[in-house]
Every structure is written in C-alpha cells, then in structure tokens.
Amino acid sequence: MVAVTLTDIATPAALVDEARMMRNIARMQSRMATHGVRLRPHVKTPKCIEVARRQQAAGACGVTVSTLKEAEEFFGGGFADVLYAVCIAPQKLDRVLALRRRGCALSILVDSVAAAQAVVDKGRAEQHAFDVMIEVDTDGHRSGVKPDDAILLDIGAVLHQGGATLKGVMTHAGSSYALNTPEALQAMAEQERGGCVRAAERLRTAGLPCLEVSVGSTPTALSARHLDGVTEVRAGVYVFFDLVMVNVGVCAMQDVALSVLTTVIGHQPDKGWAIVDAGWMAMSRDRGTQRQKVDYGYGAVCDANGRPLSELVMAEANQEHGIVARRDGTADPAIADGLPLGTQSRILPNHACATATQFGDYRVIAQDGAAHDIWRRFDGW
Amino acid sequence: MVAVTLTDIATPAALVDEARMMRNIARMQSRMATHGVRLRPHVKTPKCIEVARRQQAAGACGVTVSTLKEAEEFFGGGFADVLYAVCIAPQKLDRVLALRRRGCALSILVDSVAAAQAVVDKGRAEQHAFDVMIEVDTDGHRSGVKPDDAILLDIGAVLHQGGATLKGVMTHAGSSYALNTPEALQAMAEQERGGCVRAAERLRTAGLPCLEVSVGSTPTALSARHLDGVTEVRAGVYVFFDLVMVNVGVCAMQDVALSVLTTVIGHQPDKGWAIVDAGWMAMSRDRGTQRQKVDYGYGAVCDANGRPLSELVMAEANQEHGIVARRDGTADPAIADGLPLGTQSRILPNHACATATQFGDYRVIAQDGAAHDIWRRFDGW
Numbered sequence: 119m120v121a122v123t124l125t126d127i128a129t130p131a132a133l134v135d136e137a138r139m140m141r142n143i144a145r146m147q148s149r150m151a152t153h154g155v156r157l158r159p160h161v162k163t164p165k166c167i168e169v170a171r172r173q174q175a176a177g178a179c180g181v182t183v184s185t186l187k188e189a190e191e192f193f194g195g196g197f198a199d200v201l202y203a204v205c206i207a208p209q210k211l212d213r214v215l216a217l218r219r220r221g222c223a224l225s226i227l228v229d230s231v232a233a234a235q236a237v238v239d240k241g242r243a244e245q246h247a248f249d250v251m252i253e254v255d256t257d258g259h260r261s262g263v264k265p266d267d268a269i270l271l272d273i274g275a276v277l278h279q280g281g282a283t284l285k286g287v288m289t290h291a292g293s294s295y296a297l298n299t300p301e302a303l304q305a306m307a308e309q310e311r312g313g314c315v316r317a318a319e320r321l322r323t324a325g326l327p328c329l330e331v332s333v334g335s336t337p338t339a340l341s342a343r344h345l346d347g348v349t350e351v352r353a354g355v356y357v358f359f360d361l362v363m364v365n366v367g368v369c370a371m372q373d374v375a376l377s378v379l380t381t382v383i384g385h386q387p388d389k390g391w392a393i394v395d396a397g398w399m400a401m402s403r404d405r406g407t408q409r410q411k412v413d414y415g416y417g418a419v420c421d422a423n424g425r426p427l428s429e430l431v432m433a434e435a436n437q438e439h440g441i442v443a444r445r446d447g448t449a450d451p452a453i454a455d456g457l458p459l460g461t462q463s464r465i466l467p468n469h470a471c472a473t474a475t476q477f478g479d480y481r482v483i484a485q486d487g488a489a490h491d492i493w494r495r496f497d498g499w
Numbered sequence: 500m501v502a503v504t505l506t507d508i509a510t511p512a513a514l515v516d517e518a519r520m521m522r523n524i525a526r527m528q529s530r531m532a533t534h535g536v537r538l539r540p541h542v543k544t545p546k547c548i549e550v551a552r553r554q555q556a557a558g559a560c561g562v563t564v565s566t567l568k569e570a571e572e573f574f575g576g577g578f579a580d581v582l583y584a585v586c587i588a589p590q591k592l593d594r595v596l597a598l599r600r601r602g603c604a605l606s607i608l609v610d611s612v613a614a615a616q617a618v619v620d621k622g623r624a625e626q627h628a629f630d631v632m633i634e635v636d637t638d639g640h641r642s643g644v645k646p647d648d649a650i651l652l653d654i655g656a657v658l659h660q661g662g663a664t665l666k667g668v669m670t671h672a673g674s675s676y677a678l679n680t681p682e683a684l685q686a687m688a689e690q691e692r693g694g695c696v697r698a699a700e701r702l703r704t705a706g707l708p709c710l711e712v713s714v715g716s717t718p719t720a721l722s723a724r725h726l727d728g729v730t731e732v733r734a735g736v737y738v739f740f741d742l743v744m745v746n747v748g749v750c751a752m753q754d755v756a757l758s759v760l761t762t763v764i765g766h767q768p769d770k771g772w773a774i775v776d777a778g779w780m781a782m783s784r785d786r787g788t789q790r791q792k793v794d795y796g797y798g799a800v801c802d803a804n805g806r807p808l809s810e811l812v813m814a815e816a817n818q819e820h821g822i823v824a825r826r827d828g829t830a831d832p833a834i835a836d837g838l839p840l841g842t843q844s845r846i847l848p849n850h851a852c853a854t855a856t857q858f859g860d861y862r863v864i865a866q867d868g869a870a871h872d873i874w875r876r877f878d879g880w
Contacts (some may be wrong), residue, residue: 128567130880162818184780184819186509204819207510207762207776208841232840261765261774292817365633381588384610384642393642395588398880399565403853412688426819436673437543437852438565438585439641459613460589471818472784476856478548478879498859499511499781 121488124422124462129381130396132477133464134493135424138375138484139357140172146356147176149421153345158182158201158332163368164472166480167195168493169357180223181232182352186213186498193222196338201225203288203352205253205261208236215244225285229253229262234273238280240469250282251330252321256313257306262289265317274326286330287321289314290352294337300413303341310338315347340368358470362417365410371418371426375465376474378417379481380440390449391433392442392457396465398435402472416440417465417473423487424464427456432465434496440465502869504802505843511777513858514845515874516805518866520738527720528557528739534726534829537741539563539582539713541735545854546577547861549874550738561604563733566880567594582606582713583642584669584733585630586634586642596625606666610634610643614861615654619661631663632711633702635670636693638687643670646698655707666710670695670701671733675718679748679792684722691719696728721749736852740852742799746791752799752807757855758845759798760862761821761840771830772814773823773838779816779845783853797821798846798854803867805845813846832859 150157160492162184170181170192180199183189189200190213198221206226208215217224228234228250237248252273254448257263263270277284291310297303314333321328333345334352336359345351358371358376380396398416407414419430419442429450434441444450457463467473474480475497482491535747540554543565551562551573562568562581570581571594579602587595598605609615609631618629631653636643646650658665672691678684695714700753701707714726715733717740726732739749739757754808761777782797800811800823810831823838825831838844848854855861856878863872 120602125590128591128594128880204776205764205774207764209506210509213509216501230840231764255767260817260822261767281741381590383586383588384614386636386642393586395585398785398853399856399878403786403850404779404782405786423540436641441641459617460610469784475780496856497780499509 121490123488124379127379127481127489129379129462130400131379132360132378132480133379133481134482135375135377135480139169142177142356142373142375143361145172146353147178149340153342155345155348156350157431158350158352159357160184160203160352161188161192163354164357164474164495165194165200166495167495167496170195170197171425173357173404176393181352182354186210187496187499189217189222193217193220193495199223201251203227205229206233206237208233208240211237214248215246218246223249225249225251225410227251227253228273229286231269231272231276234276239284241281247286248282248464250277251285251288251332254287254314254317256289257291257293259293265313265320269324270317270320271324274324278326281282282350282372284327286328286332286349287314287317288332290337290360291335292337295366297337298365300341300367301441303337303367304343307338307342311345311348318347334337334399336363337366339369353356353486358474360470361414361466361468362406364410365407371466374466376425376470377420377466378464378473380463382459382461382463384459385454387451387454390443390451390453392453394439394440394442394463396440397438399437400476401432401435401440401465401467402469402476404469404472406468414468417447417467420464422462422464502871503520505760508760508862508870510760510843511781512760513855513861514758514760515739515861516756517759517863520550522592523737523740523754523756525553527734528559530721531732532558534723535730536726536729539731539733540567540738541565541584541733542573545734545855545876546739546878547874547876548573551576551578555736557710560731563735566766567591568877568880570598570603570605572626574601576600580604582632582669584608584671585616586610587618589614589621592618592621595743596621596627597628599627604630606630606632608632608634608669609654612653612657613825616659617658618663622662631658632666632669632713633819634670635698636669637691638672638674640674646694646701651698652705652707653702655698655702655705659707665708667709667713668695668698669713675716676743678718679746681748684718685724688719688723692723692726692729697778699728717744718747718749719785722819736851739855741851742795742847742849743791745785746788746793752847753801755847757851758805759767759854760848761844761846761865763840763842763844765840766835768832769830771824771832771834773834775791775821775844776819777821778819780812780818781857782813782816782821782846782848783850783857785850787849794827795849798848801847802844803843803845806879821861
C-alpha cells in the first residue's frame with residue numbers, strides 16, 4: 119500500500135512500531151539461542167500471521183495458541199506445528215481431529231485422568247493417536263498437576279497405554295507477572311524450570327515417554343539463568359511488550375511496540391482534563407498496572423511520534439471517551455494548550471493482549487513515522 | 500436456521516435470551532410512553548441490527564451511536580435517524596458529511612467553541628448545514644458544558660450564526676452507575692433532567708433554537724419521576740442488563756439477557772476451583788461490580804439453562820481460563836462433582852457492553868432453551 123501519514127488515519131487505531139517489534143523478536147530469539155532451547159511464540163497476543171512470520175524468520179519453531187480458532191487460522195497461514203496450550207474440553211476433540219487430518223501437527227493438553235481418558239476414548243473410536251502434553255502446575259496460579267503428584271503418572275499411563283502419543287510436559291509460571299525484581303524473577307524462572315523438569319523425570323522413571331519439556335512466560339523466559347532439561351520456551355507478550363512488563367522490569371517504555379492512536383475531542387480545563395476518542399473500547403478494561411509500582415491508569419500518553427509525555431496518563435475511561443490527566447492527580451489548567459482539539463496522541467497499553475484484541479487490524483509504522491502497511495488480526499473462538 | 504441445542508454450540512459463545520430481552524425492551528418503552536418522551540436506544544451495547552429492529556418495532560425513534568462505524572452500519576441497516584453522542588473531532592467531519600449526503604439524518608455533538616467553529620468552518624467550505632447538539636455536563640463525570648456556563652451561549656451563537664442547525668442539548672448522567680438506592684437514583688435523574696432543561700431554556704432565552712432536550716442513562720431513565728421539558732431519552736444497556744445494573748438496583752438477576760456459555764476444562768479440587776474455557780477474553784476485563792455491594796468477580800455462574808448457582812462466581816480470569824469458585828472464598832472440595840469435566844455453564848457478565856464486544860455474534864436462545872438464530876454484531880471504528 120501507499121504510505122499514509124498518521125493524520126490520515128481514522129482514530130482510534132492500533133499502531134505497531136515495526137522497528138521496536140523486530141528488536142523485541144530478536145532479543146527473545148537470541149536469548150533462547152544462548153540457552154540452547156527452541157522458542158515457540160505464543161501467538162495469542164498479536165493473533166496476526168504477519169507477526170508470526172517475522173518470529174519464524176528469526177528462528178522460532180511452530181506456534182503456541184490459546185484457542186482452536188487460532189490453530190485453524192495459523193494452520194491456514196502455513197504454520198503446521200501448533201501447541202494448543204489450554205486444557206482440552208472433550209467436546210473440542212472433533213475440531214482437533216479435523217485439523218490433524220488436514221495435516222496440522224496439533225498437540226493438545228490435559229491435566230486430569232478424566233480428560234486423558236476422554237482423549238483416549240476418542241482416539242480409539244476414531245483410530246487416531248492424538249499428540250498430548252500434560253500440564254504441570256509449578257506456581258499454583260491456574261491449571262495443571264503438581265510435579266510430585268501421583269496423578270501425573272496416572273495421566274501419563276492412561277494416555278500411553280491408551281494409544282495416545284504422550285509428547286511431554288508443559289508449564290506456565292503466570293504468577294511471574296506479579297513480580298518486579300530480577301532476583302524474584304530468576305527464582306520464579308528456576309521454580310518453573312525445576313518443577314517441569316522434575317515432572318518429566320518422574321514420567322521417564324516410570325517408563326513413560328516424555329520428549330518435550332516446555333516452559334514459559336515472557337518474564338521468566340527473559341530472567342532464567344539457565345534452562346537445563348528444557349526443550350522449548352513459550353512466550354507471547356514480548357513481541358509487543360506493554361506497561362505491565364515495564365513495571366515487571368523486563369523491558370523499557372521505549373520497547374513497547376503497540377500503541378493506540380487517538381484524537382483530542384474536548385477538555386474540562388478546570389479539572390486539567392483532555393478528552394480523547396479512545397476509551398476502554400479501544401484500550402480494553404485491563405487495569406493491569408493498578409497494583410504495580412507505577413499505576414498508568416488506562417495507559418501512558420505519548421505524543422503522535424511516540425515520545426512519552428511523562429506527566430500524563432489516561433486516568434479514566436468510558437466506552438469511547440478517555441480522560442487524559444496528570445498521573446499525580448493535580449490539574450494542569452493549561453492542558454488544552456498542549457493538547458488542543460484535534461491533536462493526535464499515542465497511548466501505550468497496560469496489557470498488549472487485551473488492547474490488541476479490541477482492533478481488527480494493525481497500522482504498521484516504519485522508521486519514517488508513516489504507516490506503510492495494514493496487518494489483519496482476528497479474534498473469536 | 501435449524502435450532503441447535505446448547506451442547507452443539509462451540510464454547511465460549513455469547514447467548515441472548517430473547518424472551519428476557521423482549522421484556523426489557525417492552526419495559527423501557529412503556530416507561531418512556533408513560534413519561535410522554537421518545538426513546539432513542541443507544542446501540543453501542545448490542546451493536547446488532549436485529550436487536551435495534553426489535554427496539555424500533557416496540558416504538559423507539561432512531562438510534563444513538565458511539566462511533567461513526569455504528570452510524571454507518573445502522574444507516575446501512577435502515578436506521579436513518581442517528582445521533583452520534585460523542586463530541587466530534589474535526590477530522591471526522593468528512594465521514595459525517597458523506598453519511599449525510601447519502602441521506603442519513605446524522606446529528607453530531609460539540610461541547611466547545613473550538614469544535615463549534617470547526618463544524619461551522621467545514622459547513623461553509625462544503626455549503627452544508629450540519630445538525631448539531633450541544634453536550635451539557637449535569638454530573639461532572641465526563642464531557643459537556645455546565646448548564647449555567649456562559650460558554651453554552653457562545654457555542655450556540657457560533658453554531659447558529661455560522662449556519663449550522665442547532666438542534667438542541669443532550670446530557671448523560673453516567674455517574675448514576677455508582678448509585679444504588681431509589682432515592683439517590685431519583686435525585687440523579689432529576690439533576691440530569693433539570694440541568695439539561697435549564698440549558699435549553701438559557702439558549703431559548705438568548706434567542707437561539709433548541710428543539711431537542713435529550714437525556715439519559717439506563718439507571719436514570721428507569722428512575723425519573725417525571726421528565727418535564729425533555730423530548731427524548733437515550734439508554735443502552737437496559738436491552739441486556741448486567742450485574743452492575745443488578746447492583747444499581749434497576750433490574751433483577753433474572754432480567755439479564757446476555758450470558759457467556761462456557762465448558763468446564765479442569766479442576767483444582769484442593770482449592771475448590773472448576774476451570775472453564777471462558778476467561779477475560781470472553782468476559783472482558785470489566786470488573787464493574789468490584790466496588791459495588793456484591794462483587795461477582797468476572798461474572799455470576801448459572802447452570803446451562805440459566806438458573807443461578809448462587810454460591811459460585813468466576814473468581815479469577817486469565818486470557819482463556821476462568822476460575823469458578825465460591826463467592827465467599829471458601830473452597831468447595833466437591834466442586835468437580837457438581838461441575839464435572841465437559842459441563843456447560845452460563846456466566847452472567849458484569850458489564851454487557853464490554854462482554855458483548857468480545858464476540859462476533861450472538862446465539863439467540865428461545866423459550867425451549869435451544870438456539871434458533873445467530874445475530875451478527877460488529878465492532879471497530
């Protein structure tokens with residue numbers, strides 16, 4: 119397409135700073151190379167074939183998905199090696215099977231004997247060996263069986279003896295998002311690695327196959343001192359980063375590659391408010407920085423070129439209204455002088471996954487500040 | 500389409516209980532008829548032509564929209580009388596003009612002399628008289644000029660003398676969402692009505708036209724004792740209602756017409772958790788009940804037929820995982836017995852506008868509990 123300047127873009131719009139994104143991709147890939155493990159990017163953040171192609175070109179192997187819709191879309195886009203990293207509901211096995219019979223190497227996940235049995239039963243009925251991973255719970259935040267739980271071996275036995283292909287174990291230390299010191303992050307990365315490797319060893323000791331040991335979250339992936347025993351790492355949000363990750367301490371503000379372009383539509387001068395046309399419908403309702411060390415409200419405000427206006431945040435949001443004000447709560451009576459009617463700003467998001475999903479496409483911004491491309495993203499299940 | 504049972508629907512999915520919705524539509528329309536005012540539904544909640552047609556059939560006049568995309572979609576769907584109830588950015592006037600030249604009676608909104616001047620300038624350049632409303636701020640929560648502010652008359656004069664059609668005044672008492680007693684809601688409704696009528700009278704006294712006096716929010720619309728001087732009411736969320744509105748006190752749990760159908764994918768029995776395949780991607784990140792009298796987490800849990808399981812809420816949510824647990828925080832060790840793997844549930848949302856936008860369509864559930872129809876919804880700007 120012909121490059122367009124920002125002023126020609128209807129707001130609100132999701133902007134991707136391509137240079138920042140490419141730097142983020144290179145950084146994670148290089149780190150995984152140092153650790154000697156594969157990187158399987160979690161594509162639930164961008165949900166965009168164009169982004170995944172750049173991750174693949176940098177050396178990533180396959181993709182991780184959070185929905186079967188993602189599996190179908192990415193398989194359609196040429197990605198045949200897919201891990202669906204949410205425990206399977208028995209009702210979804212028909213859709214999994216359809217993808218696998220079309221040639222998609224789709225692995226699924228279980229964390230219970232009941233689910234393992236459902237997979238085995240379906241496999242028998244369809245004369246098909248599903249590829250299955252067992253989810254391990256290394257931080258207590260969500261799904262998975264504890265590394266030392268007897269049920270781990272029961273699940274493995276049901277799968278293996280039932281004719282499924284037991285591929286390995288996976289874990290996600292999602293509670294790393296609540297940390298913010300290098301020491302705590304390193305400790306969590308080691309807890310994630312150690313727990314998952316221990317689960318793998320228990321399966322192997324019991325005579326069960328366990329080729330893959332898959333760990334990851336963006337904070338732990340960037341904090342691990344070593345990944346001995348791990349075969350692959352999954353991470354998603356690193357491709358864009360966001361303000362939550364700035365607060366966690368694994369990136370800087372100038373690494374955040376996703377922003378929302380918005381336009382000033384009014385003011386309340388007495389209150390020091392500029393009102394913009396990006397509300398929570400554009401930013402999402404995610405207030406992930408609320409309990410972190412710096413609360414950015416609904417986002418950090420930058421000028422149209424992406425330079426932070428460090429005093430300003432989106433303090434409040436209605437559906438299509440964002441209230442821009444000083445972060446410290448004081449009123450700037452001259453806010454309309456700095457941000458007059460019609461001014462464009464970029465708002466950095468708290469949580470890239472949540473903000474990105476509010477948009478149907480990304481406007482891709484190049485070094486010259488113009489939008490050279492539109493990349494489609496998709497949603498749904 | 501052929502009716503399908505819930506068990507044939509891939510989860511998560513957005514369900515609309517049609518009987519509840521029709522009851523909600525009839526209730527609001529009847530209330531407005533009693534007050535002798537027109538109802539202009541805000542279609543930002545459902546963003547669905549099929550829903551708006553039912554509101555129109557019940558007696559609604561025109562629609563209120565929050566984006567130009569909505570204006571375009573609803574005009575395409577046969578709705579020619581449209582109020583764009585967010586202050587206009589000058590850059591958007593070309594799109595407004597294009598719609599008006601196609602025959603859409605689209606009114607726009609301003610709350611500053613600068614915006615009024617931009618509208619007048621554009622009108623002169625294009626030899627076009629825009630239909631314009633002035634936003635009045637009756638509760639200090641967002642945009643608008645105070646009813647007694649001198650600027651109100653300045654804006655009116657700029658518009659009228661500049662050749663725009665000054666249609667009237669509008670206000671939205673959004674802070675009614677923070678109330679929860681009939682007395683407080685009645686008082687807010689009267690504050691909204693009184694302030695908007697006063698603004699209209701000031702314009703008329705100054706010799707300026709002001710035909711329309713438009714007020715509204717779902718809580719104030721359902722609480723006003725009279726609406727003297729008002730010509731139309733805008734309300735949106737009433738069509739579905741949600742848990743925030745239950746807490747505000749303007750509907751009951753059994754009026755909530757929107758829910759998310761989900762499937763159990765696992766458990767953490769020690770913690771009393773059932774894990775379902777609807778996380779915040781399905782429910783949205785909206786935690787609107789967090790500071791209300793009953794905090795429903797990410798939603799209230801019902802069985803597949805919509806009967807509330809009053810002990811249970813979605814206590815936490817990851818992107819595609821919802822953690823269902825007792826609302827009082829105690830662990831039910833037998834949760835897997837009541838909600839075994841593969842069980843479907845319906846989750847009622849905190850905020851219907853935010854949850855609905857996570858879905859591309861609604862599955863429409865009839866009295867027999869089956870899904871008889873799929874209604875498309877749209878998003879974006």
